[in-house]
Amino acid sequence: MAATSLVGDAFRLAFAPMKPEAVLRLREGTAWRHLPTGEPARFQTLCDIAALDAYLAAGARTPPVTMADSRRAGSAAVPMAEYAREDGRIDPHRLFCRFDAGATLVVSQFHEAHPPLARFCRGLEHFFRHAVQANIYLTPPDAQGFNTHFDTHDVLVLQVRGEKRWRLHAAQPLALPTRNTPWDRTLHAPADQAEEVVLRPGAALYVPRGTLHDAAAHGAGEASLHITVGLLEPSWADLLHDAIDLLEAESPTLRASLPTWRLAGEEGMAGVAAGIAGRLAPLADPALLERVVLRFLDRLAADRPALLGRGLIAPAPAPGERLRLAETVIHHLATGPDGSAALRWAGGAEILSPAEQAWLRRLEDGASAEDLGQAALAFCRRLHAAGLLVREGA
Numbered sequence: 264m265a266a267t268s269l270v271g272d273a274f275r276l277a278f279a280p281m282k283p284e285a286v287l288r289l290r291e292g293t294a295w296r297h298l299p300t301g302e303p304a305r306f307q308t309l310c311d312i313a314a315l316d317a318y319l320a321a322g323a324r325t326p327p328v329t330m331a332d333s334r335r336a337g338s339a340a341v342p343m344a345e346y347a348r349e350d351g352r353i354d355p356h357r358l359f360c361r362f363d364a365g366a367t368l369v370v371s372q373f374h375e376a377h378p379p380l381a382r383f384c385r386g387l388e389h390f391f392r393h394a395v396q397a398n399i400y401l402t403p404p405d406a407q408g409f410n411t412h413f414d415t416h417d418v419l420v421l422q423v424r425g426e427k428r429w430r431l432h433a434a435q436p437l438a439l440p441t442r443n444t445p446w447d448r449t450l451h452a453p454a455d456q457a458e459e460v461v462l463r464p465g466a467a468l469y470v471p472r473g474t475l476h477d478a479a480a481h482g483a484g485e486a487s488l489h490i491t492v493g494l495l496e497p498s499w500a501d502l503l504h505d506a507i508d509l510l511e512a513e514s515p516t517l518r519a520s521l522p523t524w525r526l527a528g529e530e531g532m533a534g535v536a537a538g539i540a541g542r543l544a545p546l547a548d549p550a551l552l553e554r555v556v557l558r559f560l561d562r563l564a565a566d567r568p569a570l571l572g573r574g575l576i577a578p579a580p581a582p583g584e585r586l587r588l589a590e591t592v593i594h595h596l597a598t599g600p601d602g603s604a605a606l607r608w609a610g611g612a613e614i615l616s617p618a619e620q621a622w623l624r625r626l627e628d629g630a631s632a633e634d635l636g637q638a639a640l641a642f643c644r645r646l647h648a649a650g651l652l653v654r655e656g657a
Contacts, residue, residue: 269590273386276305277419277467277492283390290391290417290494293438295431295474297460298467305465306421309379310399310490315368318376319358324351327371330361331408333477339409341366362401367408370399373490375568380490385570385591387492392560394495394567402427402487407479411453415440417471417494422462425480425487429468430457432475440473441498462489497559505555506546517542557597557607564593564609571610571650579644580632585655586643587629592651596623610649629655 278286278298289296319328330341343351346358346366362368374380374397384395402408402425413435420429434455437444453475461481462468470476480487511517521538525531545551572589580586588594594608596615604620605612615623619642622635632640646652 269382269386270389271386273383274390276309276383277387277421289469290471290496293435293471293473295471295476296469297462298469299463300465300467303464306423306490309383309397309421310373310377310423310488312401312424312488314377315370315399315401318370318373319353319355323353323370325353327373327375328353328358329369329371330358330366331369332361332366333407333410333479334365362403365403365406367403367406368399368401369408371396373397373399381568381570382591384492385567385593387494388563388567388593389590391494391496392563393497394563396493396495398491398493400487400489400491402478402480404480404484404486407477409477411475411477412446413437413440413473413475414470414493415442415444415472416496417469419492419494420462420468420470420478421490421492422464422466422468423488423490424464425485426464426482427462427478427487427489428481429460429462429476429478431460431470432457434475435473436475438473439498441500502555502559503546505558506551509554509558510545510551514542514545557595560593560595561607564595564607567593567609569609569650572653573647573650577648577650580647580652580654582633582640583631585629585631585634586626586647586652587655588623588626589651589653594651596620606651608649608651613645613649626652 274283274286279300281289281298325343325347328347329343330346331339332341333339335341341361346361347353358368374384374395377397380397384397387395400408411430432453432455434453436454457475460468478489507517522534525534570589570591572592592608594606596604597607597612598604602617604615606615606623618636618638622630622639622642625635626643626646632643635643643652
């Protein structure tokens with residue numbers, strides 16, 4: 264990672280003092296980790312109380328604004344009618360009353376409304392190559408939002424203000440749950456003694472999916488504000504689903520009818536096993552897997568906020584102006600077996616000649632159209648108009 268870059272800055276803010284390889288090993292394991300620091304103001308640039316007040320005052324709605332209170336019988340979710348109008352708009356007076364009475368304010372997907380969080384999440388998306396989201400939790404003094412539960416994706420908790428006491432269980436009642444995993448309080452009750460960690464401002468906590476936990480505001484009668492960064496990694500099942508979707512369109516064998524009328528026969532299950540074995544083999548074809556990976560990257564670019572490197576007014580760059588690929592834009596270069604390449608991003612795709620591929624590599628570090636050579640100006644202006652290039656220093 265570069266000394267100063269969108270990716271490097273986001274990684275250091277999230278995980279310092281850990282090194283990239285240590286973080287990757289952490290992501291590949293099942294252990295939680297406390298990351299204390301001596302920098303209380305570390306995460307204040309990402310979100311603060313003033314940003315939440317401004318968001319609520321500007322006409323926020325539910326969802327993404329919700330509230331939770333662990334003292335409620337059954338679900339901790341506070342009914343929408345207690346803090347919002349029938350059309351979903353937040354009623355600030357009623358929301359403040361519920362907050363003052365001990366309910367936690369939750370703002371999901373706040374990275375879609377708050378630029379500092381959007382840039383931070385984009386840096387981590389480039390590093391991990393999967394979607395990243397940021398939810399906000401503001402808990403009143405001595406209160407708790409949710410009861411003990413597990414998340415279905417890895418999370419990184421960033422403590423912004425106040426303190427929060429976390430209880431975490433080492434044993435996982437269900438290994439590696441996903442969004443399709445139902446929550447059952449009787450099946451997923453903690454079976455071991457929880458360890459406790461108190462997060463103070465500037466500290467972080469990594470919690471892998473499946474780890475039972477709960478959290479409550481702690482100490483000094485102060486509200487607790489934290490950011491939960493959701494690391495939305497795909498699973499092997501997701502990859503296989505996509506591979507089968509792509510293969511079905513081309514494979515009559517996959518589209519063939521399953522002879523259910525023979526399943527009860529003497530060799531019914533043997534026939535199913537043989538049929539499955541033959542149909543699974545093409546899923547390992549390297550060409551198919553390349554298409555699946557490309558589909559993942561295309562979906563990542565399409566599903567996340569665009570964060571283009573331009574606004575409404577974007578004068579075309581002059582020949583001598585230094586330009587650089589916009590770090591905020593998710594893009595990738597898809598190469599074909601014949602050496603052709605396409606630059607793909609949420610706005611579309613552009614086929615690149617060998618010369619344009621070379622220009623693109625130089626634009627990663629910054630260059631002017633004059634530096635690149637003859638005919639490069641039109642190429643740079645096309646990419647700048649699409650929001651893929653920014654002026655250096657802008």
